[in-house]
Amino acid sequence: MTDITPINRKLRIATCSLAGCFGCHMSFLDIDERIQALAEIAKFDRSPLTDHGDLGQCDIGLVEGGLCNEDNVQTLSLFRRQCRVLVAVGACAVTGGVPAMRNHYSLTECLQESFINGVGVDDPQIPNDPELPRLLDKVRPLQEWIKVDISMPGCPPPAEAFVELITAVREGRTPDFTYSMRHFD
Amino acid sequence: MTSERAFTLDDTEVEFEPGDSLLTAALASDRYIPHLCAHPDFSPHGSCRVCLVEVDGHNRPACTTAAQPGMTIRSDIEPINVMRRQLLQLLFVEGNHFCPSCEQSGQCQLQATVYTVGMTDLHYPPLGPRRELDASHPDLLLDRDRCIGCELCVKASSEVDQKHIFSLGGRGTHTQLIVNSEHNQLGETDMTPDDRAAHICPVGVILFKTGNYAQPTGQRLYDQQPISAIGNHRAEDVDLPPTP
Ligand code: SF4
Ligand code: SF4
Numbered sequence: 001m002t003d004i005t006p007i008n009r010k011l012r013i014a015t016c017s018l019a020g021c022f023g024c025h026m027s028f029l030d031i032d033e034r035i036q037a038l039a040e041i042a043k044f045d046r047s048p049l050t051d052h053g054d055l056g057q058c059d060i061g062l063v064e065g066g067l068c069n070e071d072n073v074q075t076l077s078l079f080r081r082q083c084r085v086l087v088a089v090g091a092c093a094v095t096g097g098v099p100a101m102r103n104h105y106s107l108t109e110c111l112q113e114s115f116i117n118g119v120g121v122d123d124p125q126i127p128n129d130p131e132l133p134r135l136l137d138k139v140r141p142l143q144e145w146i147k148v149d150i151s152m153p154g155c156p157p158p159a160e161a162f163v164e165l166i167t168a169v170r171e172g173r174t175p176d177f178t179y180s181m182r183h184f185d
Numbered sequence: 186m187t188s189e190r191a192f193t194l195d196d197t198e199v200e201f202e203p204g205d206s207l208l209t210a211a212l213a214s215d216r217y218i219p220h221l222c223a224h225p226d227f228s229p230h231g232s233c234r235v236c237l238v239e240v241d242g243h244n245r246p247a248c249t250t251a252a253q254p255g256m257t258i259r260s261d262i263e264p265i266n267v268m269r270r271q272l273l274q275l276l277f278v279e280g281n282h283f284c285p286s287c288e289q290s291g292q293c294q295l296q297a298t299v300y301t302v303g304m305t306d307l308h309y310p311p312l313g314p315r316r317e318l319d320a321s322h323p324d325l326l327l328d329r330d331r332c333i334g335c336e337l338c339v340k341a342s343s344e345v346d347q348k349h350i351f352s353l354g355g356r357g358t359h360t361q362l363i364v365n366s367e368h369n370q371l372g373e374t375d376m377t378p379d380d381r382a383a384h385i386c387p388v389g390v391i392l393f394k395t396g397n398y399a400q401p402t403g404q405r406l407y408d409q410q411p412i413s414a415i416g417n418h419r420a421e422d423v424d425l426p427p428t429p
Pocket of ligand 1 (some may be wrong): 282288293326390
């Protein structure tokens with residue numbers, strides 16, 4: 001990671017979940033009572049944790065999940081524009097993760113299996129409401145679309161990794177993820 | 186005085202026996218050099234390149250370089266670790282490695298080496314190859330997605346089991362594990378769960394059909410201790426075939 005300077009005001013942090021399961025957000029909340037100390041030094045911008053819709057200029061963007069549809073791509077592009085340090089959070093953001101296991105099959109095969117031929121399907125039809133974002137042919141890690149500043153692997157990364165990440169960005173240094181914080185599962 | 190049969194590895198002396206490679210000598214002195222395709226019971230062939238070290242200023246694989254008196258070896262230095270991370274990233278993107286769902290996670294040597302060398306992302310675009318899963322054998326499963334082409338199963342099956350069940354076919358990123366049978370199916374062979382080849386795979390390709398995910402996260406082989414402290418082939422002792 002390059003060009004970070006220590007930050008002496010409250011950090012602004014935005015978070016989002018793309019093709020992920022919210023497990024990374026849950027792990028972030030596992031910082032338990034340290035959330036009080038976090039509230040002293042940071043403020044949440046757009047995040048599913050706050051329901052705050054617009055994305056302002058942020059110091060840190062925590063992006064959970066890979067890219068599986070056009071909506072994910074737009075959200076990620078917006079996060080990249082607005083966030084000084086963009087973090088790929090978790091196995092799905094870093095590698096595509098479990099959702100990318102659909103890449104073995106064509107999109108048509110996936111949709112057929114899920115909505116037409118799958119076990120227990122009632123009234124088989126492939127959803128085509130114009131409100132639904134169009135799916136990408138493959139599920140991709142974030143690094144394939146934008147520059148990622150920090151990758152935090154793990155399914156999910158442990159709460160301690162979030163604490164270290166935020167502390168490091170505040171102090172203007174590269175996070176030092178210890179052995180137990182860097183697992184790939 | 187420097188011993189006549191010694192080289193320096195990252196500034197400390199390592200003694201060796203005649204015929205030792207840099208890797209075997211280092212491991213015999215409890216000095217770890219990251220490696221994947223080398224195994225103490227089989228001859229090395231230097232294919233994974235992860236054991237790359239700097240030998241008197243030149244980069245060489247430690248497993249196929251003979252130890253010589255007075256050599257100056259540097260292993261744990263940033264330029265070498267950068268290259269090791271790139272090699273590991275290439276191994277990841279050339280296969281399909283989804284650790285959260287892998288039976289071998291926590292006792293996988295590729296994953297443990299990733300932790301030790303400090304790789305945190307893929308860097309390269311995943312190639313996402315399509316490789317055949319083989320579930321034709323009653324007790325064993327082949328998940329080729331995770332094969333790193335180390336050839337340890339090939340050697341174990343031919344040299345120890347005397348069965349010649351495996352080979353590698355294709356070239357470059359198209360290299361694939363092949364079963365030497367009429368239809369490339371493990372079920373057509375006489376492989377059994379107590380064959381050495383059933384236990385040798387450093388990653389999650391050759392798997393037992395039952396008894397997986399038995400160790401809870403946190404208690405698996407490399408959860409607490411890095412591969413640099415406990416070594417590479419420990420999982421061979423723990424993944425004995427489950428009793429039927
Ligand atoms: S073989 Fe190892 S690196 Fe590959 S998916 Fe399984 S645990 Fe991860
Ligand atoms: S199946 Fe396992 S042991 Fe055999 S070549 Fe592939 S990675 Fe090596």
